[in-house]
Amino acid sequence: MSITQSSSRTAPIPARPSVREHGARRARLGLVLLLGSLSAFGALTIDMYVPAMPSMAQQLATDASAVQATLTVFVIGLALGQVLAGPLSDAWGRRAPLLIGLGIYVIGSLGCALAPSVEWLIAARLIQSLGAATGTVLARAIARDLHSGTAMTRFLSTLMLVNGLAPVLAPVLGAQLLTWASWRAVFGVLVGIGTLLLLAVIAFLPESLPAHRRRPARTDAVLSGFGRLLADADLRRHVLAAALMFSAVFVYISGSAFVLQDLHGLSALEFGLVFGANGLGIVIAGWVNGRIVGRWASEATLLRGSLLVAAIGGLAVTACAFLRAPLPLLLVALFVTVSMLGPVLADATSLALAEHGDSAGTASSLQGMLQFLLAALAAWITSQLGTGPGIMGAAMTACVLLALLPLLVADLRRRRRCGPGSADARCRRG
Incomplete structure (x- = not known):
């Protein structure tokens, strides 16, 4: 129904447009909260029970390495599950695989x-x-499906605000549960969270992949899709950057309970607060990244800068361990390194998926598979070397430097190949 003017003096009535705008903002906020919660699923399920790992070893009459195996197995399952879910979602749409997965969870x-x-x-x-x-x-x-380019980077950075709440709230909640209940209560809460998300997806999340954009789920088509993605050198570098940065943080996740609680004497609650502070760093860094990307710096520049800051933080963690620095200095160094996960994941994911909107599920699953397999490998290697802060810091630094090196090498090759004002599209890509 249109609104007409009775005279030239009558101003347009803005009520209906403002209502639509308000509804659109509310719908976007709801989508961000739901997708952010879904993207935080893995981190939430890991972080909430990390403070309970020492008590789990005691109550199940086993050792620390066996309890750490529950973490490693979880990460391997995350990698394998993404390999299945991504291509299936390109063929069936996003809702059906998501609902099945939440039920399994x-x-x-x-x-x-x-x-x-x-x-x-x-x-x-x-x-x-x-x-x-x-x-x-x-x-x-x-x-x-919904965004591309810088808009996608900003949207992913916004998701990191919600995603980052998982490491902020999860360990604190887990530690609080441990003050009056056993570690089993942690998983009981996860049952409730999974059920709530399942109901939220049923009620509020529409299908984002229309039928005409779907791809066949045949084995040969899936393998061909993975092969086509792996042939893209830019995608490989950015997927590897995200995976290795996540691996650095996962080394911290898997070893920090034993370093900070067993070696430095923090209680489960104190450890949860430290863990949460580092998660808050992810939120803040992700928020800043979303505000400045496309305005002050490109995704590529922010990605390299964030990795450089993370590498400096990792070196500081290692130095604190070998110099026997006070605990506050170690915590600051850990905060700097872990915080960079927010911008690195947002920028690297946006750059990796930028040219592959027609196979976003498969591309996303490739990133997730590599991300969690490398994280499990890094955590396992680190656990075999020991549980000290020096080993943890050195492993974190190595992961970050391995993420940064291919990007810097690609930059050098691009400068040699491309002159000023080059029309080659490859010269303009991150």
């Missing part, structure tokens, strides 16, 4: 809560991880 979480032994717990964690993988991979794919 709830079942796996219930199995963890009831686990009578560490072997049972490891098996249930694998089931749980396969379900959690769908939220992690499909949140990125849906973001790519």
Whole structure:
């Protein structure tokens, strides 16, 4: 229904446009909260039970390495689950795989809560991880369905604000639960969270991939899609950057409970607060990245700068360990390194998916698979070398430098190949 003017003096009535704008803002906020929660699924499921790892080893009559195996298995399951969920979502749409995955997650979480032994717990964690993988991979794919270019980077940076709340709130909540209940209550809460997200997706998340943009789910088509993506050198570099930065933070996640609680004597609650502060750093850095990208700096520039800051922080962690620096200095160094996860994931993901909107699910699954497989490998290697802060810092630094090196090499080659004002599209890509 249109609004007409009765005379030239009558001003247009702005009520209906303002209502639509308000509704659009509210819908966008709801989408950000839901997709951010889904993308944080893996981190939430990891971080909430990290403060309980020492007590789990005692109550299940096992050692620290066996409890750490529940973390490693979870990460491997996240990688494998994304390989399945991503291509299937390109063929079936995003909603169906997401709903199936959330149901699997709830079942796996219930199995963890009831686990009578560490072997049972490891098996249930694998089931749980396969379900959690769908939220992690499909949140990125849906973001790519809806946005492109700098708009996608800003949207991903906004998701990191919600995503970053997981490491802020999860360990604190886990530590609080441990003050009056056993570690099993942590997984009981995860059952509830998974159920709420399942209901939210059913009620509020529409399909983002129309039928005409879907791709066949045949094995040969899926393998061809992965091959085409792997042939893109820019995608490989940016996927590797995201994966290795995540690996550096995962080394911290898997070892920090033993370093800060066992070696430095922090309580479960104090450790949760430290862990949460580092998560807050991810939120702040992601927010800043979203505000300045496209205005003051490009995604490529911010990605390299964030990795450089993370490398300096990792070196500082190592130096603090070998110089036996006071605990506050170690915590500051960890904060600097971990905080850079927010901008690195947003910028690297945007650059990786930029040219692959037609296969966003497969591209997202490739990033997720590499991200979690490398993280599991890095955590396993670090655990074999020891649980000291020096080893943890050196491993974090190595991961960040390995992420930064291919980008710097590509920059040098690009400068040699491209002169000022070059029309070659490859010269303009990050």
